[in-house]
Amino acid sequence: EVKLQQSGDELVRPGASVKMSCKASGYTFTDYAMHWVKQSPGQGLEWIGTIIPLIDTTSYNQKFKGKATLTADKSSNTAYMELSRLTSEDSAVYYCARESRGVMDAWGQGASVTVSS
Amino acid sequence: DIVLTQSPATLSVTPGESVSLSCRASQGISTSIHWYQQKSNESPRLLIKYASQSISGIPSRFSGSGSGTDFTLSINRVESEDFSVYYCQQSYSLPLTFGSGTKLEIK
Numbered sequence: 001e002v003k004l005q006q007s008g009d010e011l012v013r014p015g016a017s018v019k020m021s022c023k024a025s026g027y028t029f030t031d032y033a034m035h036w037v038k039q040s041p042g043q044g045l046e047w048i049g050t051i052i053p054l055i056d057t058t059s060y061n062q063k064f065k066g067k068a069t070l071t072a073d074k075s076s077n078t079a080y081m082e083l084s085r086l087t088s089e090d091s092a093v094y095y096c097a098r099e100s101r102g103v104m105d106a107w108g109q110g111a112s113v114t115v116s117s
Numbered sequence: 118d119i120v121l122t123q124s125p126a127t128l129s130v131t132p133g134e135s136v137s138l139s140c141r142a143s144q145g146i147s148t149s150i151h152w153y154q155q156k157s158n159e160s161p162r163l164l165i166k167y168a169s170q171s172i173s174g175i176p177s178r179f180s181g182s183g184s185g186t187d188f189t190l191s192i193n194r195v196e197s198e199d200f201s202v203y204y205c206q207q208s209y210s211l212p213l214t215f216g217s218g219t220k221l222e223i224k
Contacts, residue, residue: 035213045153045161045204047213061212095160102208103151103167107160 002026004096004108011114012086019082020111022096029077030054033099036070036081039110040092050099051079086115119143119207121150123216129224133194138219140188140205149209150188152181155218156201164203165190195221 007021022034036048049060053072060068067090069082083090093112097104120143130136140150148168153161163172165181168188178193192199200223205216 044217045206045215047215059211063212097161102149103163104153104161104206105163105166105172107162110160 002098002106004098004106006094006096006108006111009112009114011116013117014087014115016086017082017084018086018113019080020094020113022079022081022108024077024079024098027098029072030074034070034072034079035097035099035104036068036079037095037097037104038064038092039095040089048081048094053079083113086113088115091115118212119146119210119214121205121207121214121216123203123205123219125219126217127220127222129222130195131224132197135191135193136195136221138190138192138203138221140183140190140216142186142188142207142209145185146207146209148184149207150181150183151206151208152179152190153204153206154199154201155204161204192221197223 003025005023010018012018030053033050033052035050038046048064048068051058051070058070071080091114093110095110096108098106122141124139150168152165154164155161169181180191182189202218202220204218
């Protein structure tokens, strides 16, 4: 069974950074790209970027360049996303999602980030 | 960026009715459109890929059609578990984009 287990919810101060994880199981981690998607409260879905773990190549939505940094650890089958210089606009639920032939076919459970002082 | 416009924003139906949800792309994207269902407080779930290809484990009452700029997700005889939000997403070009969603609610 394919499973993406995300790290827990975070409460962070404005201006700080947060790094969240997405641990993959049930498939060969390096065979698939991993996407990250933002969902602001009561809003729709927004693509942040993707990483290809096999070759450590990333692509970002221009909107999130400088905000999000995607990495992957092949030894632990885990993808990471770090968000920097957090503001209230970054308060959202963040999902990781596996890509299979252009389609996000498996999703993590989501991780909530709340930016508040 | 490719803009996906979903309509209607909200659709109120009675269980047992059949419905069609629309997704229109701002430029031609062949059949590179995918549909997801998101229930309240859950992660999105893939329903249909490449406009009309079925997904293992998804009930056969869900089907998709279209190509170019106009796409449709159809639900034949809506069941109570189908009341949720539906999103379309294009993989034709980066950045990947999603529609704003259609909320299917009980009338």
